[in-house]
Amino acid sequence: MLPVFDVVLAAAILVSAALALWVRDRIAAVSGFLVTGLLVSLSWLRLGAPDVALAEAAIGAGLTGALLLRSAHRIPCAPSKALPPSLWCAAGALAIAISGAIVWTVTSFGAAPVYPSLVADNLPESGAQNPVTAVLLNFRAWDTLLEIAVLFVALTVVIMVAPARPRTAPLGPLVQPFARVLLPLTVLIGGHLLWQGGHAPGGAFQAGAVLAGGAIALGLSGVIGSKLTRQNGLALLAIAGLAIFALAALAAEVLTGALLGYPAGEAKTWIIAIESALTLSIAATLFLLFFGPAERH
Amino acid sequence: MSQYLPLAILMTSLGIVPIILVMPESARRLRTGVNLAAATVKVALVVWLSFEVTRGNSFDLRHSIAPGLELHLQADPLAVLFLALSSILWLLTTIYAVGYLEGGTDRSRFFGFFSLCVASTVGIAMAGNLFTFLVFFELLTLATWPLVVHRGTSEAHRAGRIYLVYTLGGGLALTLGTIWLYALAGEVPFVPRGVLGDLPETAPLALTAIFVLLIAGVGVKAALVPLHGWLPLSMVAPAPVSALLHAVAVVKAGAFGIMRIVYDVFGVETLQAMGLAMPLAALAAVTILWGSFRALTQDDLKKRLAYSTVSQVSYITLGVALISPVAAIGGLAHLVHQGIMKITLFLAAGNFAEGQGVKTVRAMDGMGQRMPGAMLAFTIGALGMIGVPPLAGFVSKWYLGAGGLDAGQPMVIALLAGSSLLNAAYFLPILYRGWFCAPTEGAKASRRIGWMLAVPPATTAALVLVAGLMASAPFSPLGWTRFIVSLEYL
Amino acid sequence: MIAIPLWLVPAAPLVLLLAFVLPSMRGVARNLVPLAALPALLTATATPGPLSVRLEWLLLGSEFSLSDTGAAFLFFSSLLWGFAGWQALRLLADDRHRDRFFGCFLLAMTGNFGLLVAQDMASFYSFFSMMSLASWGLVLHGGGAPQRFAGRVYITFAVAGEVALFAGLAIGAYFTGSMALPAMASDGVPPLAIALAAGGLLVKLGAVPLHLWLPLAHSAAPAPASAVLSGAMLKAGLFGLMIILPLGETASPAAATALAAMALAGLILAPVLGLVQADAKATLAYSSIGQMSLMALGLAVALAAPESWPFVAAALILLATAHAFAKAALFLGVPAVWASSRGVSRPAIILALCLPALALAGMPGTGGFKAKEALKSAFAAAPEGWAVWLGLALFCASLGTALLMMRALTLLASTAPKPDVPQDVVFPWLALLLFVGIGFSAAPLPFVDAGVVKLPDVLPVALAVGLGLCAMVLCRVSSLRVEPPAPGEILGLLRQQTAPEPVLALPPPRLPRSRNRGLVLRRARTRLVRPESGSLAILGMTAALTFLALLPDAPTGELTGDRTVATTP
Amino acid sequence: MSELSLLVLLPFLAATLTVAVPGRAASLGLVATAANALLVVSLCREIIARGAVEQVIGGWAAPLGITFVGDGLAAVMLAMTAIVSLAITAQAMSTPGRAGFWPLWMATLGALNGLFLSGDLFNLYVAFEILGLAAVGLTALAGTPMALRAAFDYLTAGLAGSLLILLGIALSYSVTGRVDLETVVVLTESSNGRIALALIAAGLAVKAALFPLHFWMPAAHSSAVPVASALLSALVVKGALYLALRLSIEGGAGAEFLRSALAVLGTGGMLWGAWNALRAERLKLLVAHSTVAQIGLIALAIGVAGDPLQNGLWTAAALLMLSHALAKAAMFLAVGRIAEALGHDRISGLNREELRPGAAEFAFAIAAISLVGLPPTAGFIGKWILIEGLVDEGAVHWIALLLLGTALSAAYLSRVVSRCLRGGPHVSATAQRLPWRSGDVAALGLATGALLLGLAAALPLTLLEVPFA
Amino acid sequence: MISEYAFLATGAGLVGLALLRLATSADLLMRVLGLNVLAVGIAMLLLVSGMGASGTDAVPQAFVLTGIVVLVGVTAVLLALAERIAEDRDE
Incomplete structure (x- = not known):
């Protein structure tokens, strides 16, 4: 039964993606993309990757979708002539060829991944029970540091480019209570995800995304927008993640002689400390990515 | 201490380049002072060096750039010959240029590149291997270009562009040949009688191709037909630059390069065995005649002189290509002789243009009355070019003729005779107009020529006379040349 | 008689010529022109003859000495130059270009005297051509149309003669291995060399058909110049022939x-x-x-x-x-x-x-x-x-x-x-x-x-x-x-009758070419490229590279052997 | 703390500080670049003295963890970055900056350092993302519609490129089960592994603006502010080229198909870039097209160098990169100064101005010499090594192409230099050259450095001899 | 097994679709969407490759996570740029 579900799911993903990419209506396209994201996160759950599925739902579908929705009506359709059919066909053929090559490559017999055993062997020393968290924040923490740097750079560029701020429409008295509930709720969920990340699916990114999502909703409703986004404090919070992570990396090197090499036995503490900082920083960053800079230059 | 003499000689001109380039336009006295001081110091250093070399001291400065590649400065007698020529003429040309550009624009730029030009010439002279030679050879191309286009007119730029096309093209050929040779033979130092070992037997075709590439590369600067097209065009440059191009630096560098390639890379015997000497000599012969033919019909004075250079420089090539010590003496001596004669001509021509606005042969009427000194210098230079004894040109032609016979090529005598006739045919009308025709009515009022313009051509004219008259004195160009050839052919 | 150093014979007019360089000296120098021949005359008549001189540094190693023949030629030549100089002083007293004339005159005199005492080829040839070329100035002096024509013809013949002489002497020197002038007459000199040298001298001698310049030059030159041309300089040709021809040896x-x-x-x-x-x-x-x-x-x-x-x-x-x-x-x-x-x-x-x-x-x-x-x-x-x-x-x-x-x-x-x-x-x-x-x-x-x-x-x-x-x-x-x-x-x-141009007519001045040739290509507008074509290119490139990856490679050597990266040879 | 850690982390810390303290951004940048340069010097000394340096991050050895590898090639690239960064910082300090420049610049520096040191494919991908994003930010810095549009196109192309790289990494993971650099040689052994490599190469071609995937590049490089153009052209594209060279080295003989592709594409780029540069009317556009041509040349050099395990021709490519970085940075800085002084950058108008920046023009000329690769520049030494090797192999066609490329670059660069030398009737007699400015020193120093680098080519070549451990 | 193939085909299909869309559309938003779909497809491929008998490999999961975060940053920048371009065109 399950394989059938998987096949249907796979087909649905493809169809929704094709819809998202080919419908003319902006909102429909973005919606299609959102649906694709959700279906994909579902499929990833099926693939045994709940961490990623969570992240895709929160960030890939959720935040990206919000960003796209924000921008969809502001970016006009390009008045472009249709591509000549010959080129179209050529592009289609090439795309199919590449897809085919990919399928062939992956299905051909390849070496078994070397990582599972390594991860399993070293998991106890990593300070996290969740292997994904262990990889992210210990085994390959350097990747994560650079990833934070990407967010930092993205934020810098967005602030510099400074598009017009999204319109915030006060939601009115009816929704205000809902908003008041939303904030503590997101904080709660975020905290849980962060804490859970140590041993079960979840972690800083998912937590940060949830926090940011809540904050964006509040911001759009006009509850916190005027106060929070007009101050540089949020920006400082956003950049603090990178700074703290980098300093921690250096500090670890001072202590153990290896960059990002946490002192033996204290790995968990370090990871949680870093993750906490990152959660706040990521949340602030994502929020600012959505809302843009405090002031236009 | 004296070990660094070659470097010191190089730096006297190279070191002042940045200093002069950054000087403000108005710092005339300072600039002149620096220029003249450097030139004087260099002459002194070169004299010192030549004494050291005659005493048998050798100089070797090496700087490794990459494995198998090094910059190598040395001072063998051949280098000293070229050094002495360029340093002395540089001093004179600098004096002249200071006077010539009085009130001109962009003088800092001009003198900066002027010095760079001479620095590269010095580098070419003292290059101890083919790579070093190549480096300075290309530097020379670049340093000369701003001088050629100095006037900034469209014509100058056209000439500059063509100059670049030719010389950079030649540079590419030279580069390719050099790299190829390095790939075949490893390091290629300049050693008398060549460095190729048994390569002529193992890779004759490749060596022939390399020889053609190398000669084509240096042949552009040496203005070998058909690579000479840039030279007559670049006479649009100011007179001191023309002097530099034709007498001190560029053309000479090409001829000197041919010498190095023939003597110190391939070696005359190898070259003869490979059958490459005769084609080179034939090319030189064609160039000699062709240049002279073209000079006949030029009305522009400097253009006529330029074609004359095309012809005369190939005497040097001819002397080198005729595999004979006597011809070699002639060719090497002509390196110096042609230099001092042609610089005399160009400096005098510059004076005509400056003092009387005369730039064409047509307008030369009565120049002997209007500017007797310059005309006298011009006459001496021209007669020397024709080969009239006892001037310098005669000495080299004499040795070339004898060398032709020595090499079993009696046609060389006919060639020399024909060329001398052509030389006379294009120079004597100028002398005739200058001395025996009445000045035309429209001749411009004379502008006073300062001593800085008057002295250099007079000096070089005197040198032409002395070099011919005292040819057999031990320190004459001829004497030095004999010394060099005794090394090459021992 | 007074023993006069032999080098003074040609040097005397030359030194006087140098005096002409200074304008203030010219007046005196002019009056001394006839006397410039005096050392030559004294030397020619001196008994015993002067010692020969050898100057290694001069030219290609010079040697001067005075043979009997030379003395005889020097005798009449010096007298002629002296008298001609004297008359020229009088005749050209008011001429504007007299200094130019005297310059050439003295130079020709130097050449004439010098070649009579020269014993080596280089200096002989030097003096010979000095004389020939300086005489050009004498021929041209009048400045009229006949002079121009005569000058043109004269210089053509003179230069051709010089060149022939040069060639002959050079060949002779090579084959005898000696720079001494009399060596030309010795055995072993190829006939061609002698013929060339003799040809050059016969031009000076005015032998038919090499005489064409002679009537023109003589009639065009001022009379004193004609006198020395005809009296002294033609004899230089004779003198040269007497030395270089193998006379008195073999028929x-x-x-x-x-x-x-x-x-x-x-x-x-x-x-x-x-x-x-x-x-x-x-x-x-x-x-x-x-x-x-x-x-x-x-x-x-x-x-x-x-x-x-x-x-x-x-x-x-x-x-x-x-x-x-x-x-x-x-x-x-x-x-x-x-x-x-x-x-x-x-x-x-x-x-x-x-x-x-x-x-x-x-x-x-x-x-x-x-x-x-x-x-x-x-x-x-x-x-x-x-x-x-x-x-x-x-x-x-x-x-x-x-x-x-x-x-x-x-x-x-x-x-x-x-x-x-x-x-x-x-x-x-x-x-x-x-x-x-x-x-x-x-x-x-x-x-x-x-x-x-x-x-x-x-x-x-x-x-x-x-x-x-x-x-x-x-x-x-x-x-x-x-x-x-x-x-x-x-x-x-x-001969052109109208406004003769000297020696070689020049083509009309060419207008500078305005065509601006070069490698520069102009006016390239940035085409509007479809924005998606970039992605299309990426797609194509990706596919092409993928295809390339699937092509069978040439057999490669050991892949996983030595992992040391090679560096410059 | 080791140099390697500081090299990659200091710039990021500096970047955050410049955001936090915008008033001191310039001096912070200066301190960071200076410290970076000192670190590089110290690292190079260490590498020369003791061979390649390796650092295992977090104590987790590859393939699970990530390893920093400081071999000769990496050291040369780091040194290149350090030199150029000093000049760019100097220039940026003398011109009024825009907000955002310093953090982006510092992030670029950090990303480059991380890129050159990284020994892991996925880590390289992330570094590329930082680099690409920061470069887009620098492009958009000018704020003009043209710059923004160029930035957008740059980012979409760059993102497509990095996603292709990621796709390649994904495939290589599926083939070999690991993603560290050691996996490359395994990849070359099977067809599907080579497909993964091909995808990575396609991504790199986009990132490196390799013909015909350079479409985004002239607009981006010519519409950015001068300092940013210099950075983009000199350093950012080098990241991708470096990785291409790294793959060629790692792949050994099996990467021959990649090298053939690079050679062909490089040739195309060299000719196409030169052709466009010959026709360009604007100075910045000319320089940008020249970058296309020069990248083509470098790719050609990597491509024809053959198996790096067998011969040392690849060092030529490294030298060419080094030379191009210095010269092109100098050139863009000079062009910026010229355009600023004249108020335009039309080539045809260069000679008509009465006030002309002499020092900048001079810097341009010197940089042009280096780019053409005339002796004794490092570019020349690079071409020398390459041609000498090709002669041995008898690859006449490649030699001819190299020479053709050299001649073409001389042709298009001389267009500008010749204009600068031209006075002509338009310039009045009182025409003056602008006096020196402190910022000119950067361009001139960099250009001179590029020129003299050839004389000191022994140093980079010695460094390059230090092999990958 | 069938599931794996299905998701593999999905991943490859997403990549193909995205590449095709990128190559045929000049629309700014479509390009952003296309790139995002491309990234999702690649992530899918990574996860499919990481599947093994003993569960999904954690390392590619981490890669995908990183990729998702990176992509949201880049998307934000792209959209910001696109909006500015649109604004500038309106003015």
């Missing part, structure tokens, strides 16, 4: 025949062309051709019969000396005639000019006669079959010369006086005339019996006088007129 019949043919042609051509000239100086010039041809004939005989050389040499020296003085006296007389009015002085001058004229024609009692006698006796040794026409040639030479002299004097007598010629040009001429008259009649000639005058000796002159009178009468009676040919003979045909 070379072919060369002798060729030279004899040239000489005979000259002997015939000279009077024919000279008689129809309208200019006295041109007539005199043709007479020079005749006389020099006679001397060439002497050389030809010596070439054919080596044993005759000592006699021929002496005779040639004598003949050269006689011709030099006589011809110089005639040329210097031309300004004297110009300066004289049609009154008493002119007939006197013409009469006085008859003396050198007769000497030239070989009138018994003159130095010319003695010289010709000497030559005639030297010809006795000529080979079989030569004797007949040699005698005829000598007779023709005398006859021709006599006719030419008559023609010249007649022309001179009818010349219009030139008021701008100063009167005092007469004095140098007179002084020279004394030499011709007094000094030369008594020249000691041991091998010629000068005492007896036979009828055949005066025959040519008498015949000439007779013929001349007949012709004159004939012309008067029949009003026959001889149209003088264009100067320069066949070269006259080449």
Whole structure:
């Protein structure tokens, strides 16, 4: 039964993606993309990757979708002539060829991944029970540091480019209570995800995304927008993640002689400390990515 | 201490380049002072060096750039010959240029590149291997270009562009040949009688191709037909630059390069065995005649002189290509002789243009009355070019003729005779107009020529006379040349 | 006598020339021009002769010494240069370009003296060309159209001669391995070398057909210059030939025949062309051709019969000396005639000019006669079959010369006086005339019996006088007129009548080309590219690379062996 | 703390500080670049003395963890970055900056350092993302519509490129089960592994602006502010080229198909870039097209160098990169100064101005010499090594192409230099050259450095001899 | 097994679709969407490759996570740029 579900799911993903990419209506396209994201996160759950599925739902579908929705009506359709059919066909053929090559490559017999055993062997020393968290924040923490740097750079560029701020429409008295509930709720969920990340699916990114999502909703409703986004404090919070992570990396090197090499036995503490900082920083960053800079230059 | 003499000689001109380039336009006295001081110091250093070399001291400065590649400065007698020529003429040309550009624009730029030009010439002279030679050879191309286009007119730029096309093209050929040779033979130092070992037997075709590439590369600067097209065009440059191009630096560098390639890379015997000497000599012969033919019909004075250079420089090539010590003496001596004669001509021509606005042969009427000194210098230079004894040109032609016979090529005598006739045919009308025709009515009022313009051509004219008259004195160009050839052919 | 260093002979005029460089010195220097020849004269007459000098540093190693022949040539040359210089001083006193003239004059003088003492090829050639080229200035001095034409022709021949001489000497030097000039005459020198060198010298000598420049130059140059040209410089050619030809050693019949043919042609051509000239100086010039041809004939005989050389040499020296003085006296007389009015002085001058004229024609009692006698006796040794026409040639030479002299004097007598010629040009001429008259009649000639005058000796002159009178009468009676040919003979045909350009005509100045060739391409607008085409390119590239990855590779070596990265060779 | 850690982390720390303290951004940048340069010097000394340096991050050895590898090639690239960064910082300090420049610049520096040191494919991908994003930010810095549009196109192309790289990494993971650099040689052994490599190469071609995937590049490089253009052209594209060279080295003989592709594409780029540069009317556009041509040349050099395990021709490519970085940075700085002084950057108008920046023009000329690769520049030495090797192999066609490329670059660069030398009737007699400015020193110093680098080529070549451990 | 193939085909299909869309559309928003779909497809491929008998490999999961975060940053920048371009065009 399950394989059938998987096949249907796979087909649905493809169809929704094709819809998202080919419908003319902006909102429909973005919606299609959102649906694709959700279906994909579902499929990833099926693939045994709940961490990623969570992240895709929160960030890939959720935040990206919000960003796209924000921008969809502001970016006009390009008045472009249709591509000549010959080129179209050529592009289609090439795309199919590449897809085919990919399928062939992956299905051909390849070496078994070397990582599972390594991860399993070293998991106890990593300070996290969740292997994904262990990889992210210990085994390959350097990747994560650079990833934070990407967010930092993205934020810098967005602030510099400074598009017009999204319109915030006060939601009115009816929704205000809902908003008041939303904030503590997101904080709660975020905290849980962060804490859970140590041993079960979840972690800083998912937590940060949830926090940011809540904050964006509040911001759009006009509850916190005027106060929070007009101050540089949020920006400082956003950049603090990178700074703290980098300093921690250096500090670890001072202590153990290896960059990002946490002192033996204290790995968990370090990871949680870093993750906490990152959660706040990521949340602030994502929020600012959505809302843009405090002031236009 | 004296070990660094070659470097010191190089730096006297190279070191002042940045200093002069950054000087403000108005710092005339300072600039002149620096220029003249450097030139004087260099002459002194070169004299010192030549004494050291005659005493048998050798100089070797090496700087490794990459494995198998090094910059190598040395001072063998051949280098000293070229050094002495360029340093002395540089001093004179600098004096002249200071006077010539009085009130001109962009003088800092001009003198900066002027010095760079001479620095590269010095580098070419003292290059101890083919790579070093190549480096300075290309530097020379670049340093000369701003001088050629100095006037900034469209014509100058056209000439500059063509100059670049030719010389950079030649540079590419030279580069390719050099790299190829390095790939075949490893390091290629300049050693008398060549460095190729048994390569002529193992890779004759490749060596022939390399020889053609190398000669084509240096042949552009040496203005070998058909690579000479840039030279007559670049006479649009100011007179001191023309002097530099034709007498001190560029053309000479090409001829000197041919010498190095023939003597110190391939070696005359190898070259003869490979059958490459005769084609080179034939090319030189064609160039000699062709240049002279073209000079006949030029009305522009400097253009006529330029074609004359095309012809005369190939005497040097001819002397080198005729595999004979006597011809070699002639060719090497002509390196110096042609230099001092042609610089005399160009400096005098510059004076005509400056003092009387005369730039064409047509307008030369009565120049002997209007500017007797310059005309006298011009006459001496021209007669020397024709080969009239006892001037310098005669000495080299004499040795070339004898060398032709020595090499079993009696046609060389006919060639020399024909060329001398052509030389006379294009120079004597100028002398005739200058001395025996009445000045035309429209001749411009004379502008006073300062001593800085008057002295250099007079000096070089005197040198032409002395070099011919005292040819057999031990320190004459001829004497030095004999010394060099005794090394090459021992 | 005073022992004068030999190098001073050419150096004296050269030093004087240097004085001309300073404007303040020029006045003094000009007056010293005639005296510049004094060291040469003193050296030529000094006994014993001066020591030879060797200057290793000079040119290619120079050697100077004075042979007997050289001394004889130097003697008359120095005198001629001195007198000519003197007259030039007077004649050109008011000329604007006199300093230019004297510069060339002194330079030519240096060359002439120098080549007479030079013993090595380089310095000989140097002095020779110095003389030739400087004479160009003398020819051109007048600045008119005839001078320009003459100058053009002269320099063409001179340079060609120089080049031939250079080639000959260079070949000779190579084959003998010696720079010494007499080595040219030794064995082992290829005939080509001698022929080339001789060719160069024959140009100077004015041998037919290399004489074309000579009448033009002589008539175009100022009279003193013509005097030295004809009297001294032509002899330089003779002198050179006497040294470089292998005379007195082996017979070379072919060369002798060729030279004899040239000489005979000259002997015939000279009077024919000279008689129809309208200019006295041109007539005199043709007479020079005749006389020099006679001397060439002497050389030809010596070439054919080596044993005759000592006699021929002496005779040639004598003949050269006689011709030099006589011809110089005639040329210097031309300004004297110009300066004289049609009154008493002119007939006197013409009469006085008859003396050198007769000497030239070989009138018994003159130095010319003695010289010709000497030559005639030297010809006795000529080979079989030569004797007949040699005698005829000598007779023709005398006859021709006599006719030419008559023609010249007649022309001179009818010349219009030139008021701008100063009167005092007469004095140098007179002084020279004394030499011709007094000094030369008594020249000691041991091998010629000068005492007896036979009828055949005066025959040519008498015949000439007779013929001349007949012709004159004939012309008067029949009003026959001889149209003088264009100067320069066949070269006259080449002469442009309108505004001659010097030597080589220039093409019209070319307009600078405005076409702007080059590698620069202009006006490239950035095309509007479809934004998606970039992605299309990426897609295509990706597919292409993927395809490439699937292509089977050439077999590669060990893949996972040594992992050391290679570096520069 | 080791140099390696500081090299990658200091710039990021500086970047955050410049955001936090915008008033001191310039001096912070200066301190960071200076410290970076000192660190590089110290690292190079260490590498020369003791061979390649390796650092295992977090104590987790590859393939699980990530390793920093400081071999000769990495050191040369780091040194290149350090030199150029000093000049760019100097120039940026002398011109009024825009907000955002310093953090972006510092992030670029950090990303480059991380890129050059990284020994892990996925880590390289992330570094590329930082680099690409920061470069886009620098492009957009000018704020003009053109710059923004160029930035957008740059980012989409760059993102497509990095996603292709990621796709390649994904495939290589599926083939070999690991993603560290050691996996490359395994990849070359099978067809599907080579497909993964091909995808990575396609991504790199986009990132390196390799013909014909350079479409985004001229607009981006010519519309950015001068300092940013210099950075983009000199350093950012080098990241991708470096990785291409690294793959060629790691792949060894099996990467031959990649090298053939690079050679062909490089040739195309060299010719196409030169052609466009010959036709360009604007100075900045000319320089940008020249970058296309020069990248083509470098790719050609990597491509024809053959198996780096067998011969040392690849050092030529490294030298060419080094030379191009210095010269092109100098050139863009000079062009910026010229355009600023004249108010335009039309080539045809260069000679008509009465006030001309002499020092900048001079810097341009010197940089042009280096770019053409005339002796004794490092570019020349690079070409020398390459041609000498090709002669040995008898690859005449490649030699001819190299020479053709050299001649073409001389042709288009001389267009500008010749204009600078031209006075002509338009310039009045009182025409003056602008006096020196402190910022000119950067361009001139960099250009001179590029010129003299050839004389000191022994140093980079010695460094390059230090092999990958 | 079938599931794996299905998701593999999905991943490859997403990549193909995205590449095709990128190559055929000039629309700014479509390009952003296309790139995002491309990234999702690649992530899918990574996860499919990481599947093994003992569960999904954690390392590619971490890669995908990183990729998702990176992509949201880049998307934000892209959209910001696109909006500014649109604004500038409107003005």
